Amino acid sequence: MLYPTPSITPDDQRVLDEVEQMRVRLRHQIQDRPGKWTSGLRKFLTADAVAASNSIEGFRVSTQDVQDLMDGERDVDVTDENREETLAYQRMMTYVQSLHDAADFTYSKGLLNGLHWMLQGHRHTPRKRAGQWRTGPVYVTDPTNRRVAAYTAPDVELVPDLMSELVAWLNADDATHPLIRAAMAHLHLVSIHPWADGNGRMSRSLQTLMIAREGVLAPEFSSIEAWLGRSVNTWAYYQELQRRGAVYRPDQDVSSWIRFNLTAYHQQAQTVQHQMDQSTAVWELLGEFAGRTGLDERVLSALHDVAVLDRVRRARYEQAEGLTLQQAQRDLRDLVAAGLLEPVGRTRARFYVEGPQFPAAVLELARTPFTLTPPYGE
Incomplete structure (x- = not known):
């Protein structure tokens, strides 16, 4: 049994309508x-999405360093573990993004296990098998005390049938708004x-895939993973999941989960809109x-990166x-x-930041913070 999709309130519908308006504007x-x-x-x-989603799981690499790794830079100051996790998640996300307009697409156990292998294949062991359902119990520990189980997942014997039910639900065509369905798929x-590890990132990626398949906006502009990765939102994310209880109880009202996700959609859309306007x-x-x-x-692209992203590397500019x-x-x-740029570091690890003659008005414009509006007026 899966959680029933709750009915949305008039307030939820207003927020959803505002999200849609922002997304249409962004598309144009x-x-x-x-x-x-x-x-x-x-x-x-x-x-930003890769850095944020990995940070929720304890793998901390800055957005700038993730960009450098995506560009193929080798001399990036990150641990080998963080490098592996970043590149694995980036490859999986790249594939997820490419599926937004795939013809004859269908959800399947094989697809989900294949995505999991892309994410966790480098960690595959007989005990923690990548790309295959778990073979034993799994627990989500309390973020403040790793010896306390905040959540115990369903018995391993139930996983195949639950995943069959989920895949059937994913492929069903109902009248629920795609953003609501994507939030429910995540939950x-x-x-x-279903897996021994990587469940959080897989769930967030499935939500991104479903939003991408909707086709309103390119997947890079649709994911809420960056929003979830902000520390205050990560904590709220944990709290919202803990409201579901310490064990799997699908016979409950999950309206608060929908409200949480609508807030995420709204504020991420605000953020992307600001970044678009500011960058322009x-x-x-x-x-x-x-x-x-x-x-x-x-040379504007190099100067633009420095103003907006704080630095540029030669390879990216090239x-x-x-x-x-x-x-x-x-x-x-x-x-x-x-005097427009200033080098930092030597040889292959070198990047460039603003120099003393970089136009001050541009830096002020690029680095003035903005305010997010709570969609529910909180």
Whole structure:
């Protein structure tokens, strides 16, 4: 038995409508922007989601370092374990994102186990098998005391049938809004806990996949994993899951879970909208600066990364502009000579931050914080 999907309140419907309005606006903005410009934002949002979801499980790598790892940088100051977890999750998420328009798509046990192997294959052992259902009990420990079981998953004998029921539910076509169904899928999977490890990230990824399959907005702009990864929201996430009880009880009202997810959707949409607007404004201001100073337009992407993401590496700039190694090196050397950039580190580990002549107005615009509005007026 799975949790029944609760009816939404008029207040929930209002929040859902506001989320939809923001997502439609974002879609139109993305369609109106050059591919090169949106590509950088897509990469950042993917890296942010990977960094955030991994951080919930205790693997802490900054969004900037995740981006560097995604770009193939080797000299990134992270532990081997964090590197492996980051790259595994990034590969799995890349595949999830690619499924947004896959033809003849269907959910299956094989798909879910395949995604799990991509996430956990590097940790496969006879006791903790990747890509296969668990063979014994599994517990979610209290985040404040690892010796206390905050949740005990269903008996192992129940897992195959529960997963069959979940797959049938995923493939069913009902009248529930896709964002609500995605939230319920997350709850179903994380409650069944079918694998020995990686259940949290798999549940969040399934939610992202379902949102992506809806087709309203590209998956990079749809995931709530970055929102969940903020410390205050992570704690609220744990508390919300603990409200379901210490054991699997699907015969309960989960309206508070829906409200929690609607808040996440709303505030993540606000965040992405701000990042989109801010990034656009920064690009335009840098364009004006380049026009006044005679800078080549192609260096705007390097300056934009520094303003918005705090740094840029040579490889990222080279890839973004389709340059040769020598061209990228020359451009960055010229920007350093002009005082616009400043190198940090040596040789392959080097990256660039703003120099003393970097336009102050651009930095102020890029780094002014914004305020999130609670959708329920809390």
